[in-house]
Amino acid sequence: MDGELYDVTIIGGGPTGLFASFYGGLRDLKVKIIDSLPQLGGQLMELYPDKYIYDIGGLPKILAKDLVANLEEQAAYSNPTICLEETAIALEKLPDYFALTTDKNMHYSKTILLTSGIGSFQPRKLNVPGAADYEGKNLHYKVRSLEEFRDSDVLVLGGGDSALDWSLMLEEVASSVTICHRKEQFTAHEMTIQQLQNSTVKIKTPYGIKEVIGDGEKVNEVVIVGKDKIEETISVDHVLVNYGNVASLGPLKEWGLEMEKNSVVVNGKMETSVEGIYAAGDVSTHDGKVKLIAVGFGEVPIAISHIKAFIDPKARVQPKHSTSIFEEVK
Numbered sequence: 001m002d003g004e005l006y007d008v009t010i011i012g013g014g015p016t017g018l019f020a021s022f023y024g025g026l027r028d029l030k031v032k033i034i035d036s037l038p039q040l041g042g043q044l045m046e047l048y049p050d051k052y053i054y055d056i057g058g059l060p061k062i063l064a065k066d067l068v069a070n071l072e073e074q075a076a077y078s079n080p081t082i083c084l085e086e087t088a089i090a091l092e093k094l095p096d097y098f099a100l101t102t103d104k105n106m107h108y109s110k111t112i113l114l115t116s117g118i119g120s121f122q123p124r125k126l127n128v129p130g131a132a133d134y135e136g137k138n139l140h141y142k143v144r145s146l147e148e149f150r151d152s153d154v155l156v157l158g159g160g161d162s163a164l165d166w167s168l169m170l171e172e173v174a175s176s177v178t179i180c181h182r183k184e185q186f187t188a189h190e191m192t193i194q195q196l197q198n199s200t201v202k203i204k205t206p207y208g209i210k211e212v213i214g215d216g217e218k219v220n221e222v223v224i225v226g227k228d229k230i231e232e233t234i235s236v237d238h239v240l241v242n243y244g245n246v247a248s249l250g251p252l253k254e255w256g257l258e259m260e261k262n263s264v265v266v267n268g269k270m271e272t273s274v275e276g277i278y279a280a281g282d283v284s285t286h287d288g289k290v291k292l293i294a295v296g297f298g299e300v301p302i303a304i305s306h307i308k309a310f311i312d313p314k315a316r317v318q319p320k321h322s323t324s325i326f327e328e329v330k
Contacts, residue, residue: 005097006032006081008307009109011088011252012116014042016281016296018071020113023300025078027308027319032109033080034102036087040075041068042117043245047142051165055294083107089251091277098276111307114264114272114279115296119250124243126157130212130219138218139239149174149238155222156180157209158242164188166240167201178202178234180209180224207232212239249283260285270303276310278303 008024010017013035024031039045041064044053049065056062062070086102091112100107123141125131131139143149143166150173156163159181165188167179179196184206186193196203206227213221213233222234249262258265258273263285270278280303281296289295301319309317 003106003108004030004081006030006107006109007311008032008111008113008304009034009098009100009107010080010113010115011035011100012042012114012281012283013037013040013082013084014115014117014281015044015067015071015293016117016300017042017113017115018068018075019297020115020280020300020304021075021080022071022077023304024080024307027304027315029078029304029308029311031078031080032083032107033075034083034086034088034100034107036085038085040072040082040084041065044068047123048162048166050143050146050169051162052169053293055292056297057294087250091255093274093276110276110311112277113303113307114252114277114283115281115300116249116252117282118245118262119248119252119283122246123241124246126209126212126239126241126243128209128211130214133216134212134214134219134239138237139212139241141241143240146170146173151175152237153235154178154238154240155234155236156240156242158244159183159186159188159205160242160244161188161192162244163242164192164196166242168192168195168199170240171199171201176200176202178204180204180207180222180234182206182208204232204234263289268302269306270299271306278307 007029009032010020011034013033021031044064045068051064052061053067054061086104088102090101092099097108097110152174153176154170154174156167156179167177170177207224210225211223212219219239224232264272264279266279266284266286270280272279280299282291305317308315
């Protein structure tokens with residue numbers, strides 16, 4: 001059991017949490033990170049380490065795993081205590097600090113910063129005859145390596161950013177890529193849709209999935225159905241399902257925080273309805289919120305700076321420029 005008292009405990013070790021660790025170091029805070037996954041990086045490492053990320057300022061594109069590696073190096077600036085494979089369960093607000101109970105330990109912190117994204121998540125399954133038999137074989141809900149799909153005929157299911165991004169990336173290694181979406185229009189970013197339309201990816205919209213056919217070892221064919229009820233059979237080597245995730249914030253919902261659907265409501269200081277608890281990134285919501293990694297990065301300095309002022313009322317909310325801080329360190 002770690003009985004030390006920390007300035008801020010960050011619950012969630014994804015991109016926002018990692019950047020918060022770094023920024024906590026800039027503001028001279030004692031930082032701890034807690035995450036339920038076996039590695040840092042959140043969804044980026046758990047679901048798509050080989051997928052390109054495009055919405056980070058100054059980086060035209062970067063592989064998710066490379067972004068996480070950079071963030072881990074940056075996060076080390078605060079010398080954080082890192083607790084992986086620990087799930088936050090209960091939180092008690094005491095007069096001067098919080099007592100956080102996980103499934104493994106007790107943790108003590110002056111403030112809490114929630115950066116847990118969408119919480120625990122499971123992929124939405126392809127619920128048609130035959131699909132469950134091939135999960136973990138050649139029917140996939142995540143991509144750990146593009147090389148697995150080299151020189152293959154790949155069917156991608158879904159119509160959002162992940163489905164389109166994977167289709168375009170798989171185009172570079174696969175023999176053929178087909179994307180199938182049940183609606184006429186895709187829901188991805190406009191530029192991505194345009195790139196897809198200009199690619200060699202075969203587009204099947206609007207088509208639903210009727211059946212998955214295989215030999216017991218792998219999927220060989222997928223039967224799709226158009227709006228005219230006419231069926232078509234597609235031969236496949238791999239099927240990649242991108243129907244999003246079923247998410248849950250779990251015990252966090254019982255902590256007395258003001259919630260809006262599956263998000264924690266914050267004000268302009270990134271404060272929640274409970275004094276001393278802050279939230280940033282996809283777990284939080286406020287008027288005008290857009291859920292992107294870049295937005296989470298922008299919310300972190302706001303949250304950490306107000307955490308600093310909460311702990312030390314004499315501290316300035318407006319920090320020095322990071323260039324000045326690093327020059328002082330040198």
